[in-house]
Amino acid sequence: MAERRDAVVGWLSDELNAPSGPRTRAYVDHAKAASEWRNHALFAFDLGMVYRGAASGQASGPGQPETLGRLRARCVRLLGTLLEDDGSWTSCRPNSPAVALPERWSTMPGPHLLKVAGGVLALGGPEDDPALADAARATLRRHAPSLDRQLPNMSHPALYALEGLLQADLAGHHAYQRELLASYRVLSGHLTAGTLGEYAARPDSRSRSDVLAQLLRAGCVLASRDALDPEQRAQLPAMAAVLARRVRPTGGMPFESGDDRAPENTWCAMFTHQALAFHERIATGLEIPARWIRLLV
Incomplete structure (x- = not known):
């Protein structure tokens, strides 16, 4: 189990360090992954999930604790790019102006973002940028x-x-x-x-x-x-x-x-x-x- 956990940490690290951030859906069929509309935007909810895992997880393999820390910090930085004018998180950001996203609950700012906020407030620590908790509190106030x-x-x-x-x-x-x-x-x-x-x-x-x-x-x-x-x-x-x-x-x-x-x-x-x-x-x-x-x- 520990070996699998550490492999997931490594895979997530690779995903978050991709130029456009993590893909929402990964497929064995790479062509299908490329055509998946969810993979052409950066989602606050996805980053919130990874943050919660990184903030609460334990990794024991060589270099894994450091990788987990970098993973958490990368989530914080990417979440900082998804702010509305009132300081709350928006739902997502297309990877390019040419990307047209459907109007769904997952693509529009809404109450589901409270789970991102709650996870940050419950698991956040002094190592995080204070702006992260500010965004979480603003998201609470909004939704x-x-x-x-x-x-x-x-x-x-x-x-x-x-x-x-x-x-x-x-x-x-x-x-x-x-x-x-x-x-x-x-x-x-x-x-x-x-x-x-x-x-x-x-x-x-x-x-x-x-x-x-x-x-x-x-x-x-x-x-x-x-x-x-x-x-x-x-x-x-x-x-x-x-x-x-x-x-x-x-x-x-x-x-x-x-x-x-x-x-x-x-x-x-x-x-x-x-x-x-x-x-x-x-x-x-x-x-x-x-x-x-x-x-x-």
Whole structure:
């Protein structure tokens, strides 16, 4: 496992040092990678993910701790190129003026960037440029107020916003508890038989494993703070049961329900592992350690 971890650190270092920054999607088929529109822009969310990993990771191979430090510093520098006029992060920047990006939640400034902000505030350290925390706080000020009234219509980015507020709260930013609880109430209100659709308000929407795991993680953290009402708390075991049923004999997770032949999805497995671990703590009356919340993937 350590050897694989260190290999990932090296690969990420190469990606971040590329002239245009890291690719969002890497393919074995290089032609497909070149035609992928996401690979023609620099995304704040991607940099936030790498930053969180670098800030919380441990690398043991020869020269790896230094590589991890340089990786973190490179993320900080690149994030500094993605600022709006108000000091908050924009969603992305095309690699050239000729690149035309589609209008999607991932390409437009929005509440999903709260997860970048929360991760920076929860994991930032004195070695970082102070401008990084300034940008995180500006992003909180821009997107956290009235979050429940401007949630994205897709559950996935909406839950990223909640995760960001949970992590920001650990760093002492407690001003947005109303928005956090109200937003969770909106999303959990769309649960049906322990599942949540990709589009929360559409009953016919597919049920993604990562989305359900995200909601369960958030719900467990709030339950550990005695912030859920009895009906909301009763939803947690049903969500956990649905996720547990999807775990394959290999330990892998499908991206969504309804297709037993679909490939296993790595990030769905990571989200689900955390969600079921969180729920086990709640079910046995144990607190969820703050360190676990800081390390939300």
